[in-house]
Amino acid sequence: MQKGTLELIRRLNRDLVLGIIRAGQPVSRAEIARRLGLSRSTVSAIVDEFIAKHFVVESGLGASTKEGGRRAIELSFNPDSGYGVGIELQRGGLKLCIANLDGAVCFQQTAVSTDNCSEAVSRHIAEAVRQAGLTMEQLIAVGVSVPGLTDSLNGIIVDSPVLGWKGIAFAAELESMINVPVFLNNDVNCAALGERWLGAVKQIDDFIYFYIGHGVGMALVAGGQLVYGKDYMAGEIAYFAQTADLSGHIPVNRLGDFGVYEKKVSISGLTGRGAGDTLEALFQGFAEGREPNVRVVKELIEDLSLGIANSVSLLNPEKVIIGGDTAPYIAPFLNELQCNVSQLTPIRTGIELSQLGTCASVLGAIAYGLERVRM
Known part of the structure; x- marks a missing residue:
């Protein structure tokens, strides 16, 4: 053998x-x-x-x-035999979390304004470990959540417009500074892993995580494993198209640009139609029956229904989880979404909101790091 x-x-x-x-x-x-x-x-x-x-x-x-x-x-x-650190890189700052092997959080910072270079991140990790009363030797892995395209196998940030980075070997840089294994993944993938570890889909092997916020994205988990695609671009729902998007020979989606689906359901797409400058204003206007708020929200639910139904028909998930900044505003429409999806596809699934909310991605980064180091 x-x-x-x-x-x-x-x-x-x-x-x-x-x-x-x-x-x-x-x-x-x-x-x-x-x-x-x-x-x-x-x-x-x-x-x-x-x-x-x-x-x-x-x-x-x-x-x-x-x-x-x-x-x-x-x-x-013994869940306290080791700890994982999660870092969620954001524009102009980061989130940081430390948890034990069962996911019990012992330290977190939800909004750190900082330069996201590896040197600055390493300093924040060292300080967080100190404040948590731990030592660097107790860390098993560091997971990093990245807004953008990542080569997770090799720890490379391929393209992150939010951070302004391309082709950065971030995991290797950070690992050389802290002497702890470092692994990185896309932020939506991390959010899905967070929900599977501690949230709405604990130990479920087949599900979809639908992210709706300033951008849109989808993470696919099949057979307990993330689905990446040939170029690590599986789940790029920003480029979903419908019949109305056909326009002769003119490309409606270009790599790196906002996709047509993203323009419809992202925060900027929703708030750019004269129905309010914020999500709160948009949905408050809907509740009051004002136009064009009612029309915009109805179109959002229709677009989400179509996107979810087509994904369900393709992937047959046990559950669909909706996360991101828009998710809390979707709560009153869950039954309508479920009904619409049931009409559009005969494949049964459950639709729920994220249980971890804005913490899903940073917790999922820890889960990803612990899983990778085990391998």
Whole structure:
């Protein structure tokens, strides 16, 4: 058997053992071996490795057997054995969060005005770790959420118009400064992972995250894995087009420009139609029955219904999660959206709002970092 195959088997066994401990704690080595069909020696070797890394602790003795045999030592997961840092890069600043392996937040900063260069980010991480009462040695991974196109495999910011960056090997730069593994991903992908870790789609393997805010985007999770596409551009719903967008031989979507769908449902698209300068004004005017607010909001719900329905027909998700700055204003229309989508496609799905709100992306960055370092 090849070395790579053996290592894959070992990693899978480690994941299975740790999963049993986390889900069924406290649990004994013998019980783990029984549930997984592994030898006791294999389980013991894996458990000893986890104990050495402080991921698992021996939490006491279990009940004696019916025959009065020796009580087994029980094992529990130690969520404070390590911590992850999440960084959400934004225009002119960042969000920062530190959480343990179960997602319990021990430190967060929601609006930090700063230069986003790697040197400045490294200083903010060091200061946050100090304020949280931790040490850099306790960090397992740093995840970075990026507004724009990323090569997540190689840690490269391919193109981020918001940050004004192209072709930046940000993960490698930051990692060299803090000596902690650094991984980065697109901000919408991170938001989806945050919802899967701690929010609306915990442990659901097939779902769509629809981001509606200053921009628009979609993250696709199929079989528990993010779908990236050949050029890391899967989910670019900004370029969704409808029949009315056909205009002869003139391209309606150009790479790097605002897409036709984005112009319809993004905040700038909604507030640029004479129905109010803010989302609050737009929806307040709708509630009061004023025009053109009523027309703009109705068109938004129609456009969202079409975009979601076509995505559902293509991907067959168990759930669709709507997030972004516009999401809270969508709450009164969820039933209408669900009804519209049910009329447009026979494929059943549930539509819900994000549970993590504006924290989804920074928490998802932590989840992504912890997942990658485990690999």
